[in-house]
Amino acid sequence: MEFTAIDYSIFALLLVLSSAIGLFYALSGDRQRTVQEFLLANRTMSFLPVALSLLATFQSAVAILGVPAEIYRFGTQYWFLGCSYLLGLLIPAHIFIPVFYRLRITSTYEYLELRFNKTVRILGTVTFIFQMVIYMGVVLYAPALALxxxxxxxxxxxVLTMGLVCTLYTTLGGLKAVIWTDVFQTLVMLAGQLAVIVVGAQRVGGMAHVWRLAQQEGRISGIDLDPDPFQRHTFWTLAVGGVFMMLSLYGVNQAQVQRYLSARSEREAKLSCYAVFPCQQLVLCLSCLTGLVMFAYDQQHPLAPSGRPxxxxxxxxxxxxxxxxxxxxxxxxxVACLFSGSLSTISSAFNSLATVTMEDLVRPHYPGLSEPRATLLSKLLALGYGLLCLGMAYVSSMLGPVLQGAAVGLLAGLAMAFWVGIGSLLRSSGAAGGTPPPNGTVLPPDGNLTTLLATTLLAPTSAPPRGLQKFYSLSYMWYSAHNSTTVVLVGLLVSLLTGPTPAADVDPRTIYPVLPRLLCCLPPKCRRGLCCGGDSPDQDAGPRHTEAKSNGVANSLGPPRWPGEEEGQGYIRREGAPTCALQETSF
Known part of the structure; x- marks a missing residue:
């Protein structure tokens, strides 16, 4: 199993073309001379490249290796994750994008300061940096280890080649280079997976035979409606828990929101979210079909026992x-497909980390920083995070098994996340050392990072866990729902105990009136109840503009529009009305 000269040439071509895209955007246009161009592609991107970049950002090598292995081992139950994509993308398109886009923010965590305070913003920023620094090291190291x-x-x-190439084109070309390399790498990923499916299916007698054989061997799963959240994969776990996972990725993650904000208009940003839906379904289908073809091929051409991975x-x-x-x-x-997944993920990490560091940690302390100096510092931050990624890849080689893992609400959510994650890790460590955990789950030896991240070896056995061990057995698909619910509930409890924020202190543009919009057919009296006892959004109350702040600048006419943004998208708030009593108008 060795590479030929042609194989090495194709792999090298991927790296050369990725670097060339970065050099092109470093030497064209405004040559990345402004922070706006470097971090937000000058807000000029159309929806299609943004959509493909959104797709590539979290289509990492972990997924390319993990999903087919999941299907091969346990069947097609995982395929139902596609049911979560609809709501998981519609909600960001119609709730998150309008709010983020109209606020004209660069970092997602600017919203937290506008809505709450600076402390919450800093907590969110530091948490994101911590999580992404660890994640990008693993994403870089794991596929290289498997290969x-x-x-x-x-x-x-x-590891070094990928890390340095990715650092090069991200530092030189900025977000525009990252987006267009994502487009190129997405095409490479699709081509690589499609080639494997076509050739593999042809070797075993066609796709129809693959499907029949999978059915005979029980690999085609039906709809499992078991509501137990401790079952690793059921319809509810994948379809409902998956929605929360999608919201964490496509709704509030800095890497994705930054792409929305790079679009030339709010409409283009929404279209990019719509376009991701069929692309996500296609990618999921290719990964699942790869697993089925792999299963059928192994039935007809089994590897020798000594050759099994x-x-x-x-x-x-x-x-x-x-x-x-x-x-x-x-x-x-x-292999180019595999490493395209890694390149697209870690380049997005570099760019988003540079953005939040610049906007949330540097600019607030140095408001008078000149544009050339700010741009240079942004590039140096991207370079620094690239080098840090290489260091984290080395650390990842010594970590062994790695699992998923308002201010008080945020801290409570983090505490719950660490509690479940560390509890699962300790339970797994016993298995890795040869002592089966209470629920009988047997995990692989140290170093199997990709498998653990993809959760492909968490197969349940007959011994049911009890007590805290049961709690630690919560399906990883419910982690996002569990943690976000903790944040909301604890945040609401603290607000009730300490008193709500005065309506006059809340920027109305940070609130999206979800319930009044969803229940617009209800009588006005009912809608007033949904607005915390205030007027409903559709009542005439003699609109009067109130002062709102955007990036620290007072604006008495509501949020300013960006170039290319349609009219009729602003929010105004009536004097004396509660914060959810928002009304659309045109300026």
Whole structure:
């Protein structure tokens, strides 16, 4: 299982073209001379490249390796995750994007200061930086580790090459280069997966035969309506828990919101969210079909016992190298597909980390920073995070198994997240050391980062967990829902105990009237109740503009429009009305 010269050439071509895109945008246009151009692509992007970049950002090598292995081992139940994509993208398009876009923010965490205070903003920023720094090291290291185990491809050469190339084009070309390399890398990912499916299905007698064989062996799953949240994958776990996971990724994550804000208008930003839906479904289908083809191929061409991979993160690579071994170039295409997933994810991490550091931690303390100095500092931050990523990749090599893992509300949510995550990790450590955990789950030895991140080896056994062990067995698909619910409930409780924020102190543009919009057919009296006892949004009350702040600047006429933004999108608030009594108008 070795690479040929053609395979190495295809892999090298991926790196060269990615670097070339970064150099092109470093030497064209305004040459990344302003913070706006470097961090937000000058707000000139159309919806299609933004949509493909949104898709690529979290379509990492972890997913490319993990999802087919999940289908191969446990069947197609995971496919129902696609049911969560509709609400998981409609809600960001119609609730999150309008609020973020009209506020003219650069960092997602600016919203937290506008809505709450600076302390909440800093907490959100620091949490994001901590999470992304760890994540990007793992995303860089894990696929290189799997590739090294299967093909002998030098581990640290792959890590250093990817890290340096990604740092180069992100630092030189800014967000515009990141978005267009994401587009290119998305096409490479689709081509690599499609090649494996076509060739693999042809080797076993066609896709119809693959499906029949999977049905015979019980790999085609029906709808499991078990509501138990401790079952790893059920319809409710995937379809409902998946919505919260999608909201955490496509609703509030800085890497994604930054792409929405790079669109030339709010309409283009919304269209990018719509366009991601079929793309996500296509990617999910390709990953699931890869798993089914891999299963059918293994039934007809089983590997020798000594040749079977020890970890499920190597299953896909063993299959690819075996099925494509007599087709020079195609193994290299799949490896390019694999590393495209890593490049797109970590380049987005570099750019978003530079953005939040600049906007949330640097600018507030140095408001008089000149544009050239701010731009240079943003580039140096991107470079610094790129080098830090290489360091985290080294740290990841020594971590062993890694699992998923308002101010008081945020801290409570983090505490719950760490409680569940660390509890699961400790329970898993016993298994990794040879002592089965109480629920019988057997995890792989240290170093299997990709498998653990993709949660492909958490197969339940007959011994049911009890007490806290049961709590630690909560399906990873419910983590986002569990933690966000904790944040909301604790935040509401503290607000009730300490008293609500006066309506006059709340920027009305930070509130989206969800319930009045959803229940617009109710009588006005009922809608007033939904607005905390105030007037409903549709009542005439002689609109009067109130002063609102945007990026620290008072604006008595509501939020200013960006170039290309349609009229009729502003919010005004009537004097004396509660904060949810918002009304659309045109300026």
């Amino acid at each position: 090294n185990a299967v093909t002998g491809f030098d581990l640290w050469s792959a 020890g970890f499920s993160d190597q299953l896909v690579l063993y299959f690819v190298m075996d099925v494509l071994k007599d087709l020079p170039g195609l193994p290299g295409l799949f």
